[in-house]
Amino acid sequence: MNIKNALRVILFAICVLVVGACKDTWDEHTEILANESKITLLERIAAEPSLSKFYGYIVQTGLDSSLSSSKTYTVWAPDNSAIDALIAQDASYLADPVKLKDFVKYHIANLIRPSVQGSSYIRLKTLMGLSVSVSGNNYEEAVITKRNQYAKNGVLHIVNAALKVKPSLFLASLELTTNVNGTSQGDDMRALDTLIGAEIKRSPKWASIVSKLSEQDSLYTFFVLENNAYDNEKTKILPYYKSNRVRPDSTQSYFTKVTMLENLLVRGLYTIDQLPDTLVSVAGTKMPVKKSAIVSSYKTNNGIVYVLNELPYRLKDRIREFKIEGEKPSSLNFSRPLNTFYRAKLDSLGKIFYDIEVWNSGLSNAQVTYIKPEVHTARYDVYVRSVSGVQGDPQTTAFTQRFGLSVSQIFFTHVVNPRRYSEVYLGQYTVAQYGPLTWRLISANTSSQGANTMILDYLRFVPVLPN
Known part of the structure; x- marks a missing residue:
């Protein structure tokens, strides 16, 4: 027998032994499962x-x-x-x-x-x-x-551990706010919880927070502030929620409470070793977190609660600037589908932008309405961007358009010059009541082609805040 044939015989013998061993092991495994299934x-x-x-x-x-x-x-x-x-x-x-x-x-x-x-x-x-x-x-x-x-x-x-049933974040937080130094946060939670029980359909924001604090499929991190810390942060934002409308969804106190609580809730469970120096709340607000401010922590069924003696935030992170996008109107007071264009264009840097253009409508004082929800009580610097004269645009000359609540309530007049891609500062506007802001783009008081055009990329509102 030559060497090649000898190797073949040896390999065959090894395979037979391995298969036999595997068969014995599998038979043993099958026997165990058969017994277990009984x-x-x-x-x-x-x-x-x-x-x-x-x-x-x-x-x-x-x-x-x-x-x-x-x-x-x-x-x-x-x-x-x-x-x-x-x-x-x-x-x-x-x-x-x-x-x-x-x-x-x-x-x-x-x-x-x-x-x-x-x-x-x-x-x-x-x-x-x-x-x-x-x-x-x-x-x-x-x-x-x-x-x-x-x-x-x-x-x-x-x-190796017998686990007590843990309460939800919501129930744990209510219990904690009874025991920590002061009860301001707990008082707000209990007051809102009483309100939602009586008028749940009229309190959708608080219902959403309670749902997150109680839901089982996701994990959250919630912060409970000691009395002084909670009151200090609440005092900062109170002036930006002025309202004199009917309860429960429109009072200054209600919205301040809801805003405080939703900005203390973060999606995801962060153990103390995982806590970054800045988190983002479910409301989109940046939250600076100091580990040195943590008094205690408690694991719950759907997350973790931290008791803090401070959680200072920057006012500009709470009262943020916002935009009204031209291509997303709430309504138009006219019907000119062949003259109304929702456009995608390239700016001077080759970046795509979207806007609305109403051209040659044959109408004077035409109005495009925008409604922005949940606008804070504040004074705002207002900027606008409207780009005309780009490739394919029939509007190649300057024109004037206006912004306001109606033809008789004009806030700003805006001259749109062709191929200007930068923002234009319109001036300052004060929002007196927290809630939805209604704003209208209004054409010139003429029906002439090229003079009654309206174009809007966006309006940008920047709150004027104390340093």
């Missing part, structure tokens, strides 16, 4: 000596029938040592029948979720109705010490 989750838990206390709680709360049924479940069962640690921490917790049943249901989900080491966190809803964060290695902060114990109606994982 017992229920309840029986599997009962067979684990380290889970005797959790098994007792399952029976005591009447959940044994569920774990013996044909429905499928995943159980993250705390071992006896974990339960002993919880009892040592709070002896009364598991002695309460209601809390005990919630505790057991908090460790069970109505689906099969195998544990794959290294997999990332997902949110799963428990039998209690609250969601938890689960990864291949963890059930919330508990570590999975024994995984993937299959039964015919689900899978069991053993964990």
Whole structure:
């Protein structure tokens, strides 16, 4: 036999041995699964000596029938040592029948979720109705010490911590604001919560905040300020929400409260080691965060709460400039579809911009209306950009257009010169009431072609704020 043939024989023999070994291993694995599929989750838990206390709680709360049924479940069962640690921490917790049943249901989900080491966190809803964060290695902060114990109606994982049911951010924050130094933030939350209970349809902004603080599918970070800090920041913004309209959605106090609270809420859970020096609230406001200002922190079911003794912000980050985009009118007081153009053009730097042009409408004093919601009470510097005479534009000569509430209430007159790409300063305008701002683009008082044109890229409003 030559060397080549000898090698072939050796390789063949190795393959036979490997396949045989794999077959034996697979047969053993199949036998284990077959045996596991014959017992229920309840029986599997009962067979684990380290889970005797959790098994007792399952029976005591009447959940044994569920774990013996044909429905499928995943159980993250705390071992006896974990339960002993919880009892040592709070002896009364598991002695309460209601809390005990919630505790057991908090460790069970109505689906099969195998544990794959290294997999990332997902949110799963428990039998209690609250969601938890689960990864291949963890059930919330508990570590999975024994995984993937299959039964015919689900899978069991053993964990090293028994978890109390955590409240939502909303409930935790209400409780915290009763206990921290001062109750200003809590008073505002409770006042708004009472309001929403009575007039929920008229309080959509507060309803949205409560929804985020309570929802189970997403995680948030919420800041609770001590009394002096909360009052100081609230005082800063109070003048910018002046209103004398009807409750509940239009009072100065209401909008100030809502704005304060929505700007203390951030999407995502940031542990203290993950906190950057600046966060952005759900309202889009930049929030400077000092770790040295953190008094305490509390993990909740859907995020984390920090108690702070200060959270100073820049006023310009709260009372921000805004634009009215010309190509997005609320309405027109005329119908000239063949003379009204929503354009996409290139400026002198080759950058695309969008605008509206009304050309040769045959109308005098034509009006395009814009409504900007939630404009702060303040004095604004107003800038405009209107570009005419670009390639393909029939308007090649200068023309005059106006801005105001109506023909009899003109605020600014604007001369548009061809091919001017820079902004033009119109002047200052004061918004006296917080709420929607109505603004109209008005053509010249003539029906002549080329003289009654209207063009608007945008209006920019910059609040004049104290230094």
